[in-house]
Amino acid sequence: MVDLFEEIDKRRLVVNDYLEELFVKKEEHILWEMMSLYPQAGGKKLRPFLAMISAGAFGIDEEEALHLGLSIELIHNFTLVHDDIMDQDELRRGIETVYKREGISSAINTGDALFALAFKVLTNTELEGKAFRELLHEVACSVLMVAEGQEEDMRFERTFDIEEDEFIEMIEKKTSFLFRACAKGGAIIAGASDEEKRSMSEYARKMGIAFQIQDDYLDLVGDEEKLGKPVGSDIRSGKRTLMIIHALNVLDDKKRHRLIDILEDENNTPAEVNEALEMLDRCGALKYAKDRAERYAREAKEELEILPESDQKELLKDLVDLMVRRSS
Amino acid sequence: MVDLFEEIDKRRLVVNDYLEELFVKKEEHILWEMMSLYPQAGGKKLRPFLAMISAGAFGIDEEEALHLGLSIELIHNFTLVHDDIMDQDELRRGIETVYKREGISSAINTGDALFALAFKVLTNTELEGKAFRELLHEVACSVLMVAEGQEEDMRFERTFDIEEDEFIEMIEKKTSFLFRACAKGGAIIAGASDEEKRSMSEYARKMGIAFQIQDDYLDLVGDEEKLGKPVGSDIRSGKRTLMIIHALNVLDDKKRHRLIDILEDENNTPAEVNEALEMLDRCGALKYAKDRAERYAREAKEELEILPESDQKELLKDLVDLMVRRSS
Numbered sequence: 001m002v003d004l005f006e007e008i009d010k011r012r013l014v015v016n017d018y019l020e021e022l023f024v025k026k027e028e029h030i031l032w033e034m035m036s037l038y039p040q041a042g043g044k045k046l047r048p049f050l051a052m053i054s055a056g057a058f059g060i061d062e063e064e065a066l067h068l069g070l071s072i073e074l075i076h077n078f079t080l081v082h083d084d085i086m087d088q089d090e091l092r093r094g095i096e097t098v099y100k101r102e103g104i105s106s107a108i109n110t111g112d113a114l115f116a117l118a119f120k121v122l123t124n125t126e127l128e129g130k131a132f133r134e135l136l137h138e139v140a141c142s143v144l145m146v147a148e149g150q151e152e153d154m155r156f157e158r159t160f161d162i163e164e165d166e167f168i169e170m171i172e173k174k175t176s177f178l179f180r181a182c183a184k185g186g187a188i189i190a191g192a193s194d195e196e197k198r199s200m201s202e203y204a205r206k207m208g209i210a211f212q213i214q215d216d217y218l219d220l221v222g223d224e225e226k227l228g229k230p231v232g233s234d235i236r237s238g239k240r241t242l243m244i245i246h247a248l249n250v251l252d253d254k255k256r257h258r259l260i261d262i263l264e265d266e267n268n269t270p271a272e273v274n275e276a277l278e279m280l281d282r283c284g285a286l287k288y289a290k291d292r293a294e295r296y297a298r299e300a301k302e303e304l305e306i307l308p309e310s311d312q313k314e315l316l317k318d319l320v321d322l323m324v325r326r327s328s
Numbered sequence: 329m330v331d332l333f334e335e336i337d338k339r340r341l342v343v344n345d346y347l348e349e350l351f352v353k354k355e356e357h358i359l360w361e362m363m364s365l366y367p368q369a370g371g372k373k374l375r376p377f378l379a380m381i382s383a384g385a386f387g388i389d390e391e392e393a394l395h396l397g398l399s400i401e402l403i404h405n406f407t408l409v410h411d412d413i414m415d416q417d418e419l420r421r422g423i424e425t426v427y428k429r430e431g432i433s434s435a436i437n438t439g440d441a442l443f444a445l446a447f448k449v450l451t452n453t454e455l456e457g458k459a460f461r462e463l464l465h466e467v468a469c470s471v472l473m474v475a476e477g478q479e480e481d482m483r484f485e486r487t488f489d490i491e492e493d494e495f496i497e498m499i500e501k502k503t504s505f506l507f508r509a510c511a512k513g514g515a516i517i518a519g520a521s522d523e524e525k526r527s528m529s530e531y532a533r534k535m536g537i538a539f540q541i542q543d544d545y546l547d548l549v550g551d552e553e554k555l556g557k558p559v560g561s562d563i564r565s566g567k568r569t570l571m572i573i574h575a576l577n578v579l580d581d582k583k584r585h586r587l588i589d590i591l592e593d594e595n596n597t598p599a600e601v602n603e604a605l606e607m608l609d610r611c612g613a614l615k616y617a618k619d620r621a622e623r624y625a626r627e628a629k630e631e632l633e634i635l636p637e638s639d640q641k642e643l644l645k646d647l648v649d650l651m652v653r654r655s656s
Contacts, residue, residue, distance in 0.1 A: 029476060029479075030479060030483070031475060031476050031479040078440075079440075082436050082437075082440060085432070085433070085436060086432070086433040086436060086437075104413070104414070104432065105413070105414040105482055106479065106482065108410050108413060108414060108436060108439075109410075109414075109475050109478050109479050109482075110475075111436075111440075112406075112407075112410060112439075112440075112443070112471070112475050113471075113472055113475035113476070115440070115443055115444075115471075116443075116468050116469075116471035116472045116475065117468070117472060118468075119447060119464060119467070119468035120465060120468040120469055120472065122464070122468075123461040123462075123464050123465045123468070125461075126457070127457055128456065128457040129454070129455055129456040129457045129459075129460050131457075132457050132460055132461065133451040133453075133460065134451075136447060136450070136451050136464065137448060137451045139447070140444050140445070140446075140447035140448040140450075140451070141444075141448055143440070143441075143443075143444035144441055144444045144445060144448065147359060147437050147438075147440050147441035147444060148357060148359050148441070150437050151357075151358060151359040151434065151437050154433055154434065154437075155358070
């Protein structure tokens with residue numbers, strides 16, 4: 001039996017050592033100092049873990065997928081730097097955001113540089129031409145999808161007329177695609193078959209959706225201390241989540257309008273936030289979202305049936321459970 | 329004898345056709361519509377031209393470097409989209425900037441997506457693993473350099489204490505590196521030797537510096553109608569250019585302070601702009617910059633001696649002349 005947390009920790013140390021090396025230049029150039037802030041501010045480094053374990057599941061040395069994992073981790077961090085500008089967030093992983101610390105222009109530039117660095121790091125993956133181009137294609141397209149998802153998300157902020165399908169597609173783009181690039185990328189590096197690559201891709205797609213639904217669910221029902229933020233902050237900010245979209249579909253006109261009023265109000269009282277939470281609970285929206293996350297998680301694990309038995313296969317399953325059963 | 333303008337035009341049509349194909353999705357997704365704005369708003373497409381001619385100069389079919397050229401063109405456009413946010417510019421190539429039209433968040437996102445698309449396009453370059461990774465490394469590192477240069481440029485805006493060397497390094501990063509990726513990349517695709525790659529790299533580095541100095545020079549002495557903007561706009565905005573840095577080095581204390589006062593004033597009268605222009609002329613700064621641009625141009629052309637005689641070699645030389653002798 002392998003322990004997921006121990007195994008995540010083990011890879012995290014390898015990844016952090018590599019990042020340390022990557023950012024030595026930060027003493028010399030302010031841009032590199034800014035670039036190093038988020039990657040070195042903690043985090044579980046789940047994406048590199050996923051890339052390495054996926055490659056290992058096909059029997060190759062998992063270190064062959066280390067640079068892919070690092071590359072996606074850097075891309076993930078670049079999107080965070082830019083997202084913080086868009087959301088005007090001031091705190092991230094317990095530190096001041098690049099946007100707050102250095103302003104919009106430098107934060108744009110820092111994200112761009114992290115993105116470029118991701119592709120530089122990827123060149124350390126030794127593959128023959130066709131397979132390497134397939135890997136690069138996967139990584140580049142995943143970022144295109146993240147950008148599409150981000151744009152859709154911003155446009156959803158201006159309407160309550162959102163179909164559940166288009167909402168799921170949006171979170172799939174924003175969240176799943178980088179996981180997909182890790183899992184499918186690991187399979188590409190291992191020389192897996194098209195069917196195996198497809199399964200790993202679907203595994204990560206479904207896991208990513210489950211992860212995001214759970215993330216939004218926790219915001220409403222989680223433990224404030226564990227989350228490190230007040231419960232219901234998504235109600236206060238009017239964020240569109242699966243719970244909200246479901247509720248707007250099933251509530252009667254009067255309640256729907258009341259819920260929209262609360263979501264649109266920028267200065268909600270705690271009583272109003274609670275009122276919205278109760279509405280979501282009573283109409284079954286919380287349970288609906290929890291069930292959907294569980295179903296995506298179950299389906300994600302089913303995709304792994306294509307793999308031979310191994311420690312890695314168990315870890316990939318456990319990772320799904322971690323994502324939908326975590327409490328923070 | 330080949331005619332440079334005809335040859336540029338010929339490639340521009342090929343590049344524009346390809347871009348047309350790339351952006352068919354723009355009817356369906358707002359992100360793609362925004363992404364298509366700058367690449368489809370005109371421009372000479374000099375970067376793809378440079379990539380193709382460089383590859384052709386080593387005897388291979390220049391179309392093999394088309395995707396590299398397109399990739400760098402998309403990167404160039406991504407930097408423009410982000411620069412326009414940083415500079416709060418409202419017009420670009422005669423159209424509203426993405427920033428002005430869609431706001432900061434969507435403009436950030438559009439730039440990011442163009443950057444990702446650049447790498448997707450690059451995967452169409454058929455090379456074996458090692459050469460392809462070398463090409464990707466060149467492209468990724470060139471964007472890192474652009475970001476470093478951009479950051480340095482923004483920091484220079486807050487001081488007048490700038491050494492000429494560090495200024496040249498900054499414009500080299502901001503302007504030369506994408507040209508380098510085209511010229512050296514073309515050589516990589518053609519399987520050129522290390523020495524040949526180095527020469528092409530130096531050629532483009534020097535040409536890029538000459539190009540930027542000339543660009544800043546034209547702002548001060550150009551023809552308003554040809555430029556499409558008022559002469560001396562860099563004086564009004566207080567931009568640090570080689571002319572300014574040289575003048576600050578050679579002017580006496582009194583004149584130096586007067587020049588700094590004008591540059592720092594955000595509401596200069598035409599008389600004050602003229603006063604600064606005359607100071608730059610009298611102290612020899614205009615001539616100094618022109619001479620430096622000419623020297624870089626001459627040295628760029630010398631790097632081409634490594635190439636066998638060909639139409640492409642002549643075009644590469646003519647391209648340098650175009651860049652330092654253009655009047656707009």
